[in-house]
Amino acid sequence: MTATAPSGLLRIGELARRAGTTPRTIRYYEELGLLPNAPARPAGGHRLYSEEDARHVRELMRLRALLGLSLEELGAVVEAEEARAMLRAEFEGGVSDAARLREILTQASGHLDLQLSLVRRRAAELVALQDDLESRRARVERLLAESAES
Amino acid sequence: MTATAPSGLLRIGELARRAGTTPRTIRYYEELGLLPNAPARPAGGHRLYSEEDARHVRELMRLRALLGLSLEELGAVVEAEEARAMLRAEFEGGVSDAARLREILTQASGHLDLQLSLVRRRAAELVALQDDLESRRARVERLLAESAES
DNA sequence: GCCGAACATGACGTTCACGTAAACTAGCGA
DNA sequence: TCGCTAGTTTACGTGAACGTCATGTTCGGC
Numbered sequence: 179m180t181a182t183a184p185s186g187l188l189r190i191g192e193l194a195r196r197a198g199t200t201p202r203t204i205r206y207y208e209e210l211g212l213l214p215n216a217p218a219r220p221a222g223g224h225r226l227y228s229e230e231d232a233r234h235v236r237e238l239m240r241l242r243a244l245l246g247l248s249l250e251e252l253g254a255v256v257e258a259e260e261a262r263a264m265l266r267a268e269f270e271g272g273v274s275d276a277a278r279l280r281e282i283l284t285q286a287s288g289h290l291d292l293q294l295s296l297v298r299r300r301a302a303e304l305v306a307l308q309d310d311l312e313s314r315r316a317r318v319e320r321l322l323a324e325s326a327e328s
Numbered sequence: 329m330t331a332t333a334p335s336g337l338l339r340i341g342e343l344a345r346r347a348g349t350t351p352r353t354i355r356y357y358e359e360l361g362l363l364p365n366a367p368a369r370p371a372g373g374h375r376l377y378s379e380e381d382a383r384h385v386r387e388l389m390r391l392r393a394l395l396g397l398s399l400e401e402l403g404a405v406v407e408a409e410e411a412r413a414m415l416r417a418e419f420e421g422g423v424s425d426a427a428r429l430r431e432i433l434t435q436a437s438g439h440l441d442l443q444l445s446l447v448r449r450r451a452a453e454l455v456a457l458q459d460d461l462e463s464r465r466a467r468v469e470r471l472l473a474e475s476a477e478s
Numbered sequence: 479g480c481c482g483a484a485c486a487t488g489a490c491g492t493t494c495a496c497g498t499a500a501a502c503t504a505g506c507g508a
Numbered sequence: 509t510c511g512c513t514a515g516t517t518t519a520c521g522t523g524a525a526c527g528t529c530a531t532g533t534t535c536g537g538c
Contacts (some may be wrong), residue, residue, distance in 0.1 A: 189535095191484065201485080206526065216405060222534050224485055244454050246396055249525070290465040297458045300405045304394050304451040311447060316442040322433045325426060339505095341514065356496060372504045374515055399495070437521080 187218075188227040197235040204235070210249060212238065212256050245296055258289050337368075337376040347385040354385070360399060362388065362406050395446055408439050 192199045197204070204225075207213045213235065218226045242252050265282040340351045350421070354375075357363045363385065368376045369391050415432040 195444065200526085202528085205486090208497070222485080223487095224534070231510065232331055232449065240457065242458055243396065244450075245392065279475050280472065283468055286468045287465060287472065290461055290468065294458065294461050294465065297454060297461060300394075301451065301454040301458055304447060304454055307390065308447045308451055311440055311444050312429045315437060315444065318433055318440065322430065324439065325429050325433065339515070350496085352496065352498085355516095372515080374504070374519095 187228060188232060190225050190227070193225075193227045193235065196232040197239055199235075199239060207235075207238075207249070208254065212253055213247065241293075245300055255293065258292070262286050262289050264298050337378060338382060340375050340377070341376045343375075343382055343385065346382040347389055349389060351387075357385075357388075357399075360403065362399065362403055372472070391443075395450055405443065412439050420451050 186309060188196070190204055191217060194201045194204050204213065206250055208217075208225075217231060220226065236255070241247065241255065242249075247255070262285065268277065269282050338346070340354055344351045344354050354363065358365060358367075358375075367381060369377065388402060388406070391397065391405065392399075397405070412435065415435055419429065419432050
C-alpha cells in the first residue's frame with residue numbers, strides 16, 4: 179500500500195501527515211462537522227481526500243493554533259467558509275447577473291474582514307509583548323555595557 | 329469586607345480579578361508551583377498578595393494565552409524567572425564584584441532572549457497569516473472594483 | 479491468492495485545566 | 509455581637525480534545 183492512492187488522492191493517514199496531525203483527529207473533526215461528512219468514499223469505505231482538502235485542513239490547524247480557537251469557535255469559521263464556498267461555486271460557474279456577483283464578493287470580503295480582525299488583534303498583542311520584552315532586554319544590555327566600561 | 333485589605337495588600341479574590349481569572353485558578357497555579365507557595369499568610373490563613381504579585385500573575389496569563397503554552401511549559405518559564413529573581417535580589421542588594429555582576433546580567437539577558445525567540449517566532453507566524461488573508465482580501469476587492477466599472 | 483500495513487467503527491480511557499459542592503473559618507461593617 | 513461576604517481545605521465532577529484498544533475489512537505489492 180503506497181501513501182497516495184493511484185488516483186492521486188490521499189488516504190486519511192497521508193492527509194493527517196500533511197496537516198501535521200493524526201487520523202483520529204481527522205475523524206473527530208469530521209464527526210464534529212468541521213470537515214465534510216463523506217469525502218468521496220469509493221467501494222471500500224476508505225476516506226479519500228484531494229490535495230486541496232489537505233491544504234484546507236492544514237489551514238484550519240494553523241488558524242486554530244495561532245488564534246487559540248476552540249473547536250467550537252473553529253466551527254463558526256468553517257460555517258462561514260462553507261457559505262463562501264457555495265457562493266464561490268456559483269461565481270465560478272459563470273455568474274447570473276452583475277448585482278448577484280457584487281453580493282457574492284461583498285460576502286467574501288466580509289468574511290475575510292472578520293478573520294482579519296481576529297488575526298490583527300492577536301498580532302498586535304503579540305507585537306506589544308515583543309516590544310515589552312525587547313525594552314527589558316535593552317535595559318539589561320545597557321547595564322552590561324556600563325559594567326564593562328568600568 | 330473591602331476588596332483590598334487595610335495593609336494595601338490584596339486577597340485572592342482581588343488578585344484573581346486583576347489578573348482576569350478566578351481564585352480557583354490562582355490556588356491551582358500555586359499548587360502546581362507556578363506561584364510562590366506561601367505568599368505571606370498572617371494569622372487567619374488568608375493569602376495576601378502585593379500589587380507586584382498581581383502584575384506578575386497577569387503577565388503569566390498573557391504569556392500563556394499569547395504563546396499557547398501549557399501550564400507545564402509555563403512552569404519552565406517561571407523557573408527561569410525565579411532563578412533570575414534570585415540573581416536580581418543579589419544585584420539590588422549591592423553586587424559583590426564586577427565579574428559576578430556581569431554573570432547575573434548575562435543570565436538575565438539569556439532568559440529574555442529565550443522568551444523573545446518564542447514570541448518572535450509566534451509573531452512572525454501570525455503576521456504571515458495576516459499577510460495571506462490580506463492578499464486574499466485584496467483579490468476580492470479588485471474583483472469588486474472590476475465588477476463596478478462595467 | 480496471500481499477507482502485512484493501513485483503514486473502518488465503536489467503545490472506553492486519559493490528560494489538562496480548571497469548576498463545583500461541602501463544611502468550616504476569618505474579616506469587617508452595622 | 510451579629511451577620512454577611514469572602515476566604516480555607518478536601519474531594520469529587522466536568523468538558524474539551526483527543527488516545528487507545530478491540531475487532532473486523534481493504535488495499536496493494538509480491
